[in-house]
Amino acid sequence: MLSGSYLSVMEAQTQEQFRDRIVRFAQELGFDYVSAMTVVDHSLSHSEFINVDNMPQAMVDAAASATTYRRDPVMQHCKRGTVPIIWDQTTYVNRGVADLWENLAEHGYRTGIALAMHFPEGRHFMMGVDRSESLPGNATDLTRMVADLQLFAVHAQDAALRLFVPVDMQMERPKLTPRELEALRWTMEGKTAWEVGSILGISERTAVLHIQNAMHKLDAINKHQAVLKALRLGLIH
Structure with missing residues (x-):
C-alpha cells in the first residue's frame, strides 16, 4: 500500500506537491499529522529552517517559541542523533516537561514517531508523524510502522534537499x-x-x-x- 508513496514523494516538483505526498503517506500509515523539516546551516550561528506540515494553526502558534524548541525532548533527540524516537506522555514526564505534552495533547498531538538525518556541509532533515490515538501495543506492528517511516523518510529527504537546499549547497x-x-x-x-x-x-x-x-x-x-x-x-x- 505504501510503496507508491515512496516514489511519489521523490518525484515532487514543488513544495505543494511535497506537502500533499507526505500528508498522504502519514494518513496511510495511520497518523493525523506530519512534519518534515529541512535545516541548512549557513554558519555556526545561523541556520535556515524550512518546515512543511499539516499542523493546525493553533499548534503552529503554540510551538513557535525557541524556548519550547530547546525544552522539547523529541526535538532535542532529533537534533543530536539519528535513531528514531517513539514518544508519548511518558517521554515528556520523564524529562520534567509534562506541561509541554499537555499543550501538545490539547491540539491532538499525544504520541508519535520522529527521526532525523544529518548530512555533510550542514544539511539536515527531520520527519515526524503524530496522532491522538495510542500507538500499537504489538511490538511487531510498531516495528513495521517505524520501518515504513524510515524508508519513506529516505525518499522524502532526497526530494526536500533538492527542493529547499540552495543550489550552491547541493551535491555536485x-x-x-x-x-x-x-x-x-x-x-x-x-x-x-x-x-x-x-x-x-x-x-x-x-x-x-x-x-x-x-x-x-x-x-x-x-x-x-x-x-x-x-x-x-x-x-x-
Whole structure:
C-alpha cells in the first residue's frame, strides 16, 4: 500500500506537491499529522529552517517559541542523533516537561514517531508523524510502522534537499563510469550483485566493486541510497 508513496514523494516538483505526498503517506500509515523539516546551516550561528506540515494553526502558534524548541525532548533527540524516537506522555514526564505534552495533547498531538538525518556541509532533515490515538501495543506492528517511516523518510529527504537546499549547497554531479552506472541501473531494478554480474558478463565480485565505487562517489551509506541519489542527479533514469 505504501510503496507508491515512496516514489511519489521523490518525484515532487514543488513544495505543494511535497506537502500533499507526505500528508498522504502519514494518513496511510495511520497518523493525523506530519512534519518534515529541512535545516541548512549557513554558519555556526545561523541556520535556515524550512518546515512543511499539516499542523493546525493553533499548534503552529503554540510551538513557535525557541524556548519550547530547546525544552522539547523529541526535538532535542532529533537534533543530536539519528535513531528514531517513539514518544508519548511518558517521554515528556520523564524529562520534567509534562506541561509541554499537555499543550501538545490539547491540539491532538499525544504520541508519535520522529527521526532525523544529518548530512555533510550542514544539511539536515527531520520527519515526524503524530496522532491522538495510542500507538500499537504489538511490538511487531510498531516495528513495521517505524520501518515504513524510515524508508519513506529516505525518499522524502532526497526530494526536500533538492527542493529547499540552495543550489550552491547541493551535491555536485560525480563522475561515474559506464559500468558503475549500469550496475546502479540494474540494482534499481532489484537485481542482486550476482544477477548484475551475469547480465553485464562480469564476476559477482566485480559487480560488487562497481556498486561500492558508485556508493563512495555518491556519498551513500548503502546501494539503495546510491540509486536514489543517482536518480535525483539525473545520472540514471
